[in-house]
Amino acid sequence: MIRCQALRWGAPGQPLTPPVDFELSTGSLTAVIGANGSGKSSLLKVIAGLQKPLTGKIFHDVPHKGSLSFLPQQQHLDRQFPISLRELVAAGFWGSKQSPNLRNQRLKTALEDWCLCGLEHRPLMALSGGELQRALLARMSLAQTPLLLLDEPHAALDELGQALLWKHIHAWHAKGRTLVVVCHDLAAVRQHIPHALLIKSSGCVLGPSTELIRQQPQTQVA
Amino acid sequence: MLSAAQLWQPFHEFVFMRRALLGGLVLACSTAPLGVFLILRRMSLIGDAVAHGILPGAALGFWFAGLSLPALTFGGLGAGLSMAGLAAWITRRTGLREDASLAAIYPISLASGVLILGIAGKRLDLLHLLFGSALAVDGPTLNGMLWVSGFSLIAMALIYKPLLLDTLDPLFLQTVSRLGPLAHGLFLTLVVLNLVIGFQAIGALMVVGLMMLPAAASRFWSRRLPVLIAIAAMLGSLSVWLGLLLSFFHSVPSGPAIVLVAGGFYLLSVVFGPVHGLLRRPPLFTSQ
Numbered sequence: 001m002i003r004c005q006a007l008r009w010g011a012p013g014q015p016l017t018p019p020v021d022f023e024l025s026t027g028s029l030t031a032v033i034g035a036n037g038s039g040k041s042s043l044l045k046v047i048a049g050l051q052k053p054l055t056g057k058i059f060h061d062v063p064h065k066g067s068l069s070f071l072p073q074q075q076h077l078d079r080q081f082p083i084s085l086r087e088l089v090a091a092g093f094w095g096s097k098q099s100p101n102l103r104n105q106r107l108k109t110a111l112e113d114w115c116l117c118g119l120e121h122r123p124l125m126a127l128s129g130g131e132l133q134r135a136l137l138a139r140m141s142l143a144q145t146p147l148l149l150l151d152e153p154h155a156a157l158d159e160l161g162q163a164l165l166w167k168h169i170h171a172w173h174a175k176g177r178t179l180v181v182v183c184h185d186l187a188a189v190r191q192h193i194p195h196a197l198l199i200k201s202s203g204c205v206l207g208p209s210t211e212l213i214r215q216q217p218q219t220q221v222a
Numbered sequence: 223m224l225s226a227a228q229l230w231q232p233f234h235e236f237v238f239m240r241r242a243l244l245g246g247l248v249l250a251c252s253t254a255p256l257g258v259f260l261i262l263r264r265m266s267l268i269g270d271a272v273a274h275g276i277l278p279g280a281a282l283g284f285w286f287a288g289l290s291l292p293a294l295t296f297g298g299l300g301a302g303l304s305m306a307g308l309a310a311w312i313t314r315r316t317g318l319r320e321d322a323s324l325a326a327i328y329p330i331s332l333a334s335g336v337l338i339l340g341i342a343g344k345r346l347d348l349l350h351l352l353f354g355s356a357l358a359v360d361g362p363t364l365n366g367m368l369w370v371s372g373f374s375l376i377a378m379a380l381i382y383k384p385l386l387l388d389t390l391d392p393l394f395l396q397t398v399s400r401l402g403p404l405a406h407g408l409f410l411t412l413v414v415l416n417l418v419i420g421f422q423a424i425g426a427l428m429v430v431g432l433m434m435l436p437a438a439a440s441r442f443w444s445r446r447l448p449v450l451i452a453i454a455a456m457l458g459s460l461s462v463w464l465g466l467l468l469s470f471f472h473s474v475p476s477g478p479a480i481v482l483v484a485g486g487f488y489l490l491s492v493v494f495g496p497v498h499g500l501l502r503r504p505p506l507f508t509s510q
Contacts, residue, residue: 050396070397081262081390082447091387094398123445143398 001026002047002147002178007056009046010039015054020204022197024180026061026146029173031189031209032182034199040182041073043199044149047180060147066095068147069140073155074132079124085135086111086120092142106142114138115164129156134164141168148172150181154188166192186213232470241359242423242466245367246480249420250432250458252371255378255451256413257437262389266438267324268306268410269430272417274328275305276426277335285342291362295418302414305331357469357476359423370419374412381405386447424477431481432458439488442495457487 002024010016016039024030032040045051047058048070062068089110093103111117114134124132133156140148153169154162169192173179180197183189189196189209196209205212232239260266279301280294287293309323359367378385384401387394395402413433420429436457440450465480493500 048397050393066398068397070393072393076393077391078262082441082445082450083386083390084446088390091391091394094387094395125445139394 001059001061002180003059004047005057005059007046007058008054009042009051010054012054016042017199017201018203019056022204022206024178024195024197024206026178027173027176028195029169029179029193030181030206031193031196032180032199033184033186033189033196033209033212038199038201040199041151044070044151044180044182048149062145062147066143067145068149069143069145071136071140071148071150071153073151074129074136077124077132079127079132081124084121084123085116085127085131088124089116089135089138089142092139094143096143110138110141113141113164113168115160130158130161133157134161137165137168141172146177148177148179150179152182152184154183154185162188189213228471229467232467238357238359239466239470241361241364242357242476243463245359245364245423246432246462246466247459248367248371249416249423249429250436250462251455252374252378253416253420253429253433254436254440254455254458255382256374256409256416257433258440258447258451258454259385259389259409260413260434261437261441265320266434267321268309269413269417269433270427271309271324271328271331272302272306272414273421273426273430274335275331276302276414276418276421278331278338280421280426281335281338281342285338291366291422294422295366298418298421299414301331302418303411306410306414355425355476363419363422366419367423370415374416377408377412381408385409424480428477428481431484432461435481435484435488436461439484439491439495442491442497442499445497458484461487 004020004022006019006021008015008017008019032043034040042051046053047060048068050070060068086107090103090107092110093107096103098106111120114137116131116134116138119127119131119135127135133153137153140150150169153165157165166188169179169181181193183193190213193209196207196212198205198207198212233243234240257269260269276298279297279299281297282301283290283293283295283297305327309320309327312318312326313320313323381401381404384395384399384405388402388405392402416433417426417429420432423429424432436454437450439457440453443453444450461480461484465483466476468474468483469476469479491499494502496502
């Protein structure tokens with residue numbers, strides 16, 4: 001469960017919206033939609049605790065570190081970093097107390113799940129954008145956190161990769177985990193995500209995604 | 223050309239050569255991971271800034287306590303840490319880019335160091351502080367180097383994983399752990415500590431060379447982080463050994479000799495290194 005009270009976020013002195021209140025229940029799957037610059041990514045960072053809200057409060061039912069996973073947009077990664085795909089994915093085990101055997105097994109399964117077999121030993125430099133994105137998603141799947149925050153997870157993924165992504169998102173949702181997904185692809189949101197949080201400069205609207213997106217035909221263009 | 227016996231003979235014969243070699247080798251090993259991480263964090267310039275920052279502190283220590291190891295060390299440590307801290311603070315509070323902030327701090331440090339030395343009198347040679355003399359490593363200095371190197375190797379092994387993740391993907395580390403800032407702070411402290419203990423042996427400016435040159439050279443030999451660190455340590459150790467021999471047989475100052483050998487390795491790596499060296503086509507990927 002995520003509850004926001006009188007929340008404002010954005011650059012200091014320039015809040016993106018008036019104070020907003022909303023609540024995302026445990027086990028919900030919610031898309032965050034809105035135009036460029038409306039503050040979708042920063043809202044996700046505020047929820048993840050990576051950025052301070054300007055005013056207001058956020059309550060999680062998973063307060064301590066390590067109980068949420070955050071998938072940022074991938075431009076921030078240094079592609080020249082001397083590390084292999086396998087090491088990147090295995091970072092998802094941070095803080096896990098599982099035995100090395102179990103970890104190896106799970107790492108292997110995750111690599112298979114995300115179609116990364118055969119790429120384990122490649123350095124980041126030799127990965128395509130889509131392969132890197134699938135690696136970051138595989139790392140996220142290893143962490144098994146109850147709350148998942150994804151910022152444009154479908155970016156850089158081809159059709160096959162997107163199908164894989166939606167399959168996993170539905171599987172995570174079915175297991176009762178809470179998901180918040182920032183997504184530009186409104187058609188995909190309508191098809192795959194039951195609820196949406198629309199951010200406008202006048203405030204936020206939370207509702208069924210099919211209704212929200214029908215009401216906002218102009219955002220189809222964005 | 224040196225014969226095989228000459229490669230070892232000076233160290234066998236003279237205790238000051240043995241001390242210089244041992245001190246230099248441990249320093250090369252402990253600065254290797256620091257240099258590699260500085261480059262990965264895009265903080266290569268901070269070594270220069272801290273090395274200059276050490277100078278006023280060491281000069282003050284000399285002014286008050288004379289040529290004593292603890293005074294020079296603590297003076298240098300305090301000044302180096304406060305210079306690094308001041309630069310970081312200005313960056314955080316004003317948004318001035320980190321490299322500009324560092325570049326602004328170090329002429330200030332250098333000038334104040336030279337000024338203090340001028341006021342303190344001429345007994346301490348500025349050249350000695352900046353370029354050092356590996357051949358003047360005495361027992362206490364060697365002990366200090368062994369302690370600092372041992373401590374920083376152990377500390378780096380302990381913070382290796384959080385530091386790696388904090389460098390590659392700080393947002394990820396922030397969501398899973400609070401260790402990021404701690405690892406970063408400890409890492410910077412280790413950099414300053416190594417520069418301070420090194421400046422008495424091979425000089426403030428030269429120890430930056432020993433830290434950064436092998437690290438930059440290693441980048442042309444591997445794409446795996448542990449291998450990069452091992453290669454940097456190996457190149458650094460080789461530079462110390464060959465540099466000391468060069469200095470012994472040709473009567474040249476030891477600090478610059480060591481750094482120039484390291485510089486030679488760097489240039490060779492740029493040309494012949496298998497990873498994006500000038501003579502190699504970049505391979506698409508390395509398996510294993």
